[in-house]
Amino acid sequence: MAKREQSRPSLKNIRGLQLAMIIGYAVIIILVIFIVTNLAVKKTDKVLKNKVISITSSLNVQMKLNMDSYISRMETIGTLAFGSEDAYTYDATDPNNDEYEALNTEKAITEKLYSLCIMDNFCDYGIVYRNNRTVGKISNGTSSLMGDDMYEELSSMITRQRTHDGWSAGYKDDHKRIYYVKRVHDNAVLVMSFYASELESVFDNPETLDDMDIRLVDSNYDILYSSRGEEIGNQLTGTIYERVKDKTSATVMDNTYLVSVNSCVDDWYVICSIPTRIILKEKNDIQYYIYMAGLIAAVLAVLFGTIMSVRLTRPVKQAVSILDSKANTDQLTGILNKLAFNDRVSGRLDSSLTIERHALILLDLDNFKGINDTLGHAYGDSVLAKTGSILRAEFSTEDFLGRIGGDEFCVFVNCSPSDDMDYDEFIREKCETLCRAYWKYYSGDRKDYKISASIGVSFFPDHGSTFEELYSASDKALYKAKKSGKDAYAFYDGNDSEEVDGQ
Amino acid sequence: MKALGRVIASAAAAVMLIQCGCSGKRIVHSQKEQTVISLSWWGNDPRTEYTLKAVQIFQELNPDIKVNCNYSEWSGYEARNRIRMVSDTEADVMQINVGWLDDFSEDGKGYYDLSKVSDKIDLSNFSENTLKYGTRNNILNAIPIAMNTETVYINKTVYEAHGLDIPQTWDDLFRAADILSKDGIYPLCGPSKAIWLFSIAYAEQKTGKSFLDDKGKIAFSSDEFQVMIDFYVEMVERRVIPKIEDFKKVKVENGTCAGAVAWVSDAINYFGSSIKAGNEVVAANYTAFTPEDSGAGWYEKPATLYAISKNTTHPEESALLLDFLLNNKEMALLQGVEKGIPISKSAQEYLDEEGLLSGLQYEASVVMDSNTKLREMSPLLEDTDLINDFNDVANLVLFDKATSEEAAQQLFEMIGEEFEMT
Numbered sequence: 001m002a003k004r005e006q007s008r009p010s011l012k013n014i015r016g017l018q019l020a021m022i023i024g025y026a027v028i029i030i031l032v033i034f035i036v037t038n039l040a041v042k043k044t045d046k047v048l049k050n051k052v053i054s055i056t057s058s059l060n061v062q063m064k065l066n067m068d069s070y071i072s073r074m075e076t077i078g079t080l081a082f083g084s085e086d087a088y089t090y091d092a093t094d095p096n097n098d099e100y101e102a103l104n105t106e107k108a109i110t111e112k113l114y115s116l117c118i119m120d121n122f123c124d125y126g127i128v129y130r131n132n133r134t135v136g137k138i139s140n141g142t143s144s145l146m147g148d149d150m151y152e153e154l155s156s157m158i159t160r161q162r163t164h165d166g167w168s169a170g171y172k173d174d175h176k177r178i179y180y181v182k183r184v185h186d187n188a189v190l191v192m193s194f195y196a197s198e199l200e201s202v203f204d205n206p207e208t209l210d211d212m213d214i215r216l217v218d219s220n221y222d223i224l225y226s227s228r229g230e231e232i233g234n235q236l237t238g239t240i241y242e243r244v245k246d247k248t249s250a251t252v253m254d255n256t257y258l259v260s261v262n263s264c265v266d267d268w269y270v271i272c273s274i275p276t277r278i279i280l281k282e283k284n285d286i287q288y289y290i291y292m293a294g295l296i297a298a299v300l301a302v303l304f305g306t307i308m309s310v311r312l313t314r315p316v317k318q319a320v321s322i323l324d325s326k327a328n329t330d331q332l333t334g335i336l337n338k339l340a341f342n343d344r345v346s347g348r349l350d351s352s353l354t355i356e357r358h359a360l361i362l363l364d365l366d367n368f369k370g371i372n373d374t375l376g377h378a379y380g381d382s383v384l385a386k387t388g389s390i391l392r393a394e395f396s397t398e399d400f401l402g403r404i405g406g407d408e409f410c411v412f413v414n415c416s417p418s419d420d421m422d423y424d425e426f427i428r429e430k431c432e433t434l435c436r437a438y439w440k441y442y443s444g445d446r447k448d449y450k451i452s453a454s455i456g457v458s459f460f461p462d463h464g465s466t467f468e469e470l471y472s473a474s475d476k477a478l479y480k481a482k483k484s485g486k487d488a489y490a491f492y493d494g495n496d497s498e499e500v501d502g503q
Numbered sequence: 504m505k506a507l508g509r510v511i512a513s514a515a516a517a518v519m520l521i522q523c524g525c526s527g528k529r530i531v532h533s534q535k536e537q538t539v540i541s542l543s544w545w546g547n548d549p550r551t552e553y554t555l556k557a558v559q560i561f562q563e564l565n566p567d568i569k570v571n572c573n574y575s576e577w578s579g580y581e582a583r584n585r586i587r588m589v590s591d592t593e594a595d596v597m598q599i600n601v602g603w604l605d606d607f608s609e610d611g612k613g614y615y616d617l618s619k620v621s622d623k624i625d626l627s628n629f630s631e632n633t634l635k636y637g638t639r640n641n642i643l644n645a646i647p648i649a650m651n652t653e654t655v656y657i658n659k660t661v662y663e664a665h666g667l668d669i670p671q672t673w674d675d676l677f678r679a680a681d682i683l684s685k686d687g688i689y690p691l692c693g694p695s696k697a698i699w700l701f702s703i704a705y706a707e708q709k710t711g712k713s714f715l716d717d718k719g720k721i722a723f724s725s726d727e728f729q730v731m732i733d734f735y736v737e738m739v740e741r742r743v744i745p746k747i748e749d750f751k752k753v754k755v756e757n758g759t760c761a762g763a764v765a766w767v768s769d770a771i772n773y774f775g776s777s778i779k780a781g782n783e784v785v786a787a788n789y790t791a792f793t794p795e796d797s798g799a800g801w802y803e804k805p806a807t808l809y810a811i812s813k814n815t816t817h818p819e820e821s822a823l824l825l826d827f828l829l830n831n832k833e834m835a836l837l838q839g840v841e842k843g844i845p846i847s848k849s850a851q852e853y854l855d856e857e858g859l860l861s862g863l864q865y866e867a868s869v870v871m872d873s874n875t876k877l878r879e880m881s882p883l884l885e886d887t888d889l890i891n892d893f894n895d896v897a898n899l900v901l902f903d904k905a906t907s908e909e910a911a912q913q914l915f916e917m918i919g920e921e922f923e924m925t
Contacts, residue, residue, distance in 0.1 A: 100902035103748055114579040118586065121575050123548075134751065137578050140772060141548045143751060176548060197555055201571075 029301040037294035057251040060260035092129040124193040157181040169224040175233040199225040219267035330403040333388025341402025358460040361411040362474035366486040368407035431489035452487035543573040543594035545580035553837040595821040602882025611642030615811035620822035628847040647805030649843030660782040661761040684742040693764035702731040707800030729911035767867040786867040798876030844868040
């Protein structure tokens with residue numbers, strides 16, 4: 001206990017330093033990992049976003065090219081109708097037509113038109129005249145939809161003056177068919193139509209982008225085709241509309257949506273959109289993994305640092321502990337030396353309250369010089385060592401034991417009696433036990449020389465509040481005990497009378 | 504310290520391994536593999552719409568199968584099918600006409616033998632007799648969807664408004680034309696095939712001779728063809744019907760035409776709008792000289808059939824689709840009676856449970872089922888060349904380019920060059 005108590009201040013310093021090192025190391029490591037992790041996350045975020053924008057933009061351009069290609073193919077098939085001379089020269093509205101000849105001409109044109117469109121999923125591929133007479137393939141659906149106004153309605157769909165043709169969808173809010181109309185001559189237009197659902201093959205996107213919504217809208221942002229079939233015919237509104245409004249070719253990404261738009265034929269637009277949280281799902285996963293990796297790395301680094309610190313400081317602490325012990329301990333008796341005892345008692349007294357009671361017991365071996373001279377220094381040393389043992393055996397680990405002179409020992413009693421015993425009586429018993437200890441071990445076995453000790457006792461706070469005051473009081477009491485014939489103990493009573501308390 | 508060294512070495516080795524693993528690892532991303540099959544059909548908008556929906560459902564039920572669709576209205580579809588068939592580019596699963604079985608599979612080898620995939624198709628929904636329609640040379644080539652016949656549909660509302668009863672006889676029609684024509688209304692109209700079969704019915708009843716003999720050869724002579732031509736020309740001239748070429752110009756839906764000869768499966772195509780507009784349209788008895796003779800000279804056939812291409816490389820997937828189209832509940836409910844009352848027992852039960860066995864097409868099917876005089880239609884009766892030839896010679900008479908006798912003789916000779924005659 002004495003060793004442990006004595007080494008505490010130095011080791012405390014080392015432990016404090018060690019803790020500061022570990023905390024400092026941990027803070028630095030965590031800070032570095034936090035910075036590196038954040039940089040990694042930000043970089044990954046940026047790279048991933050750019051890649052996703054690039055891929056989506058490419059997909060949108062591909063969809064636009066698909067659409068342009070499809071439209072171009074349809075227009076080419078439409079133009080093929082002009083390969084038959086009758087198709088662009090015959091006028092069903094000419095009042096001079098011979099009815100029978102006209103019938104046969106119309107049959108011939110019809111056969112020609114059928115042969116041109118035979119392999120495609122067209123609803124209509126025919127010519128409509130100003131008098132609403134038709135040749136070729138004109139579906140019941142179109143006939144019912146446009147009725148007697150077919151020619152006028154179809155003519156109004158021609159928007160391009162260069163090629164005298166145009167595209168239209170959503171006629172009378174019917175979005176099932178998409179129409180292509182081209183003027184044949186002053187009294188006839190060629191009409192082609194196909195189901196909007198045919199565009200599924202145009203806008204078929206890869207399985208990895210199943211969540212991508214693909215739409216074709218006209219210049220009014222009416223939806224002509226959508227991978228979400230149910231919204232065909234509605235007007236594009238809300239978040240997607242806000243992002244693509246007035247844009248002809250752009251890709252927009254924010255926290256809610258990734259939207260890409262490209263214009264194609266006749267001011268129609270191909271719009272691809274996907275919620276950001278879906279397209280960047282992988283980014284969130286990567287972020288999670290990076291942060292987790294950073295956290296694990298930080299924990300491992302701190303753990304590693306702590307282990308290393310402990311392993312590195314252990315020999316130092318051991319050396320300090322040994323040195324500490326040697327500096328504070330009397331090597332012969334194993335108890336505190338004078339300086340250490342003085343420090344400890346002074347420290348204890350400084351923190352003691354006046355309601356506490358302590359005793360300072362001063363023990364001096366009687367005739368020790370005679371023991372050395374008679375029995376030899378080695379024997380004298382053994383007597384001193386034995387005194388240390390006697391003191392350790394008699395007092396608790398809470399009490400301070402010290403060798404403060406050649407044959408002079410001192411005990412500062414910290415502990416109190418366990419029961420209602422009077423404190424003076426408690427100390428008295430200790431003193432008597434000490435005296436008896438010398439009788440038992442030294443007087444009995446070595447008859448040739450009597451070994452005893454004299455004891456002086458003073459009390460805190462009655463006889464002083466500092467070590468010096470108490471020591472002085474105990475020394476006076478010891479003097480009384482010596483004076484009374486040695487092998488006795490005496491309590492300091494405040495005066496210099498030579499009466500002793502026990503022998 | 505040795506232990507510590509070992510820990511550091513192990514950690515370093517682990518990091519190096521991970522690093523090596525990350526930098527040089529080959530990444531393999533599997534693409535979704537789908538079996539792609541194709542489906543072809545003809546029909547108007549409603550059929551196309553519900554079939555596309557059904558295909559979507561089928562794909563959801565079978566995510567490993569993708570179905571590409573080829574479809575259009577009937578006009579020109581027959582020629583398109585011929586090109587596809589002879590060029591080996593036909594769809595894996597096809598809606599076909601019963602006549603095409605004779606055209607492309609007289610020996611039973613022109614379509615896939617469905618008995619090879621009978622584990623995928625629930626054939627127990629079909630009687631042996633109905634399967635015979637799709638069997639050639641004892642090989643099951645196709646399965647019929649519903650039965651069909653040309654039917655006389657009458658807009659009862661328009662007829663009654665003019666004080667007319669539902670016509671039962673040929674004379675009734677001519678009498679109706681006398682009255683309705685004053686308001687620019689035709690009592691009947693029809694596309695070329697319907698009017699051709701209508702004329703055959705008249706000629707068979709009038710002459711007592713069947714168009715085909717027992718061996719399936721054409722038994723009509725120029726005399727019977729003359730009866731057909733005269734009948735057609737008279738109907739046009741007395742405004743019972745518009746010219747075949749003008750059929751599309753008359754409007755069934757607004758009452759310009761107060762009746763039509765059309766397939767059971769086409770009833771709603773023609774009269775859907777009229778019914779929605781509040782008109783009562785009924786399926787009349789098959790026109791005859793007397794009501795008792797109704798059905799004589801009229802023919803029935805499977806509306807359409809489903810077959811699988813003989814060239815398919817995915818017979819099992821195709822069979823799954825074929826079974827879905829015939830027997831699946833969702834398909835049955837989507838299809839309803841659009842093609843007539845389905846032959847599949849399961850499909851019938853589904854429709855019955857949902858109360859969908861109703862409407863004009865259902866009424867037409869009831870009229871068909873209850874008439875015992877209807878005979879099985881030979882594919883020859885639907886031959887496009889025959890019909891076109893008839894139209895051409897009839898126009899010669901209509902436009903005074905020939906007499907009906909000359910036109911009939913010309914027709915007889917033209918047919919004699921192309922077909923086997925008695």
